[in-house]
Structure formats: structure tokens, C-alpha cells
Amino acid sequence: MKFDVLTLFPETFELVMKESIIGRAQEKGLVEVNAIDIRDYTKDKHRKVDDYPFGGGSGMVMMCQPVFDAFRAVTQGLDTKPRVIFMSPQGRVLTQKMAVELSKEEHLILLCGHYEGIDERIIEELVDEEISIGDYVLTGGELPAMVLIDCVSRLIPGVLSSEGSFSDESHFNGLLEYPQYTRPAEYEGRPVPEILLSGHHANIQKWRAEQSLERTRKKRPDLYEEYLKGK
Ligand SMILES: CN1CCN(C(=O)c2nonc2N)CC1
Numbered sequence: 649m650k651f652d653v654l655t656l657f658p659e660t661f662e663l664v665m666k667e668s669i670i671g672r673a674q675e676k677g678l679v680e681v682n683a684i685d686i687r688d689y690t691k692d693k694h695r696k697v698d699d700y701p702f703g704g705g706s707g708m709v710m711m712c713q714p715v716f717d718a719f720r721a722v723t724q725g726l727d728t729k730p731r732v733i734f735m736s737p738q739g740r741v742l743t744q745k746m747a748v749e750l751s752k753e754e755h756l757i758l759l760c761g762h763y764e765g766i767d768e769r770i771i772e773e774l775v776d777e778e779i780s781i782g783d784y785v786l787t788g789g790e791l792p793a794m795v796l797i798d799c800v801s802r803l804i805p806g807v808l809s810s811e812g813s814f815s816d817e818s819h820f821n822g823l824l825e826y827p828q829y830t831r832p833a834e835y836e837g838r839p840v841p842e843i844l845l846s847g848h849h850a851n852i853q854k855w856r857a858e859q860s861l862e863r864t865r866k867k868r869p870d871l872y873e874e875y876l877k878g879k
Pocket residue numbers: 735736737760761762763764765766779780781782783784785786787788789792
């Protein structure tokens with residue numbers, strides 16, 4: 649899986665994407681994350697990439713030319729145009745289901761905006777889909793892009809140490825994950841549920857399924873309703 653990220657802050661990615669699971673996935677050749685500096689493609693002698701919005705208003709808007717040329721550099725010579733995702737508060741909010749869908753792609757281009765936004769002609773011409781990580785406003789698209797790369801990459805076979813790692817996780821099956829405990833069996837008078845010490849795997853699995861249902865019902869009734877509909 650290849651992610652080409654068009655950004656004004658490539659160093660942010662290099663720092664975060666070489667760590668932990670994503671870093672190891674890159675070392676294994678399972679994932680490739682390329683941060684492309686949009687500023688390298690400006691034709692302006694002052695390396696300008698933004699300008700004042702037509703019609704007035706506060707803030708600056710990212711200009712077409714550097715983004716179009718960065719896109720062309722990344723897609724030059726490709727037989728097919730990769731799916732282009734613009735990280736935007738106006739997009740569909742990212743869910744695990746969308747992450748599973750995206751993990752089936754071979755190559756994604758993620759466009760990170762900054763300032764007040766980007767020239768609409770970029771979205772009309774280059775963007776296939778806008779994706780948001782939540783209904784709040786961030787400074788730029790870099791953190792949302794890293795969130796997307798993280799939740800998609802961990803679904804790629806071989807990235808997580810054991811494939812079962814994510815099948816019990818929250819949202820994998822539409823429910824929240826059961827409670828987790830580790831040693832000691834009692835901490836300051838607080839015991840671990842007996843069932844987990846029983847070694848009876850069938851009973852443990854049953855208890856965990858019940859816990860997932862119950863905590864989803866309590867913490868996320870919206871997900872619980874969806875889950876019941878799907879049954
Ligand atoms: C131009 N810039 C505006 C702010 N922004 C977001 O708030 C955002 N992106 O993805 N989910 C979000 N929420 C990113 C893009």
C-alpha cells in the first residue's frame with residue numbers, strides 16, 4: 649500500500665511515520681508513505697503557495713498551480729489515476745468500515761490543506777473524495793492524514809504481529825472491545841474478573857462477547873442500534 653501525501657509540512661510525516669507499527673510496516677515493505685512538499689512545485693520566486701481569497705474574507709487560500717503540479721509529478725507515468733482524498737471537515741467522517749474499504753486500494757494520494765482552505769478548482773478537478781476525522785476544525789490536514797494512514801495501514805495483512813490483533817478491537821465488528829486486564833491479578837485490592845483466570849477459553853470468549861455488547865449499549869447506543877439492525 650502506497651500513500652503519497654501532498655503537504656506543506658513533509659517533515660511532520662517523516663517524524664511520525666517512521667515510528668512504531670507504521671515504521672515497521674515500511675521496513676517490511678508492506679506500506680510506503682511519501683511526503684511530497686507542495687512548496688517544491690510553486691513557480692513563484694518567493695515560494696508562495698497561498699493568496700488572499702477572491703471576494704474578501706479572512707485568511708489565505710492554497711493556490712492551484714503548486715498543488716496541480718505536485719499532483720502531476722506524483723501521477724506522471726502511472727497507468728491509472730490513484731484515488732485522491734482531500735482531508736476536510738466537509739468530508740464523510742472516517743469510520744472503521746471506510747478504513748477497511750480504503751485498505752483494499754494499492755495507492756492513495758492524500759491532499760493536506762492548510763490556512764483557510766484550498767482553491768475549489770483543486771477539489772473539482774483532482775479530488776475523488778473528501779474525508780473528515782471528525783466534526784471539529786483543525787489547523788491543517790496533516791494530523792487527519794496521519795490518522796487515516798494509521799487506521800488503514802494496520803488492516804493490511806502482515807502489518808500487525810498477529811492477524812487476530814484487530815479482530816477483537818473496538819469497531820472491528822461494530823462493537824466496542826471488551827475490558828482488558830493484565831498482571832497483577834489483584835492491584836490495591838482490585839481483583840481481575842475471576843473468569844479471566846479460569847483458563848476456560850469458551851467461557852472467557854462468552855464473557856468477553858457479553859461485555860462487548862453491554863459496554864457498547866452503555867457507551868455508544870448509536871453503534872448498538874446499528875449492530876442490532878445488522879443482526
Ligand atoms: C484546510 N484544513 C481545514 C481544517 N481541517 C480539518 O478540520 C479536518 N480535516 O479532516 N478532518 C477535519 N476535521 C483540515 C483541512
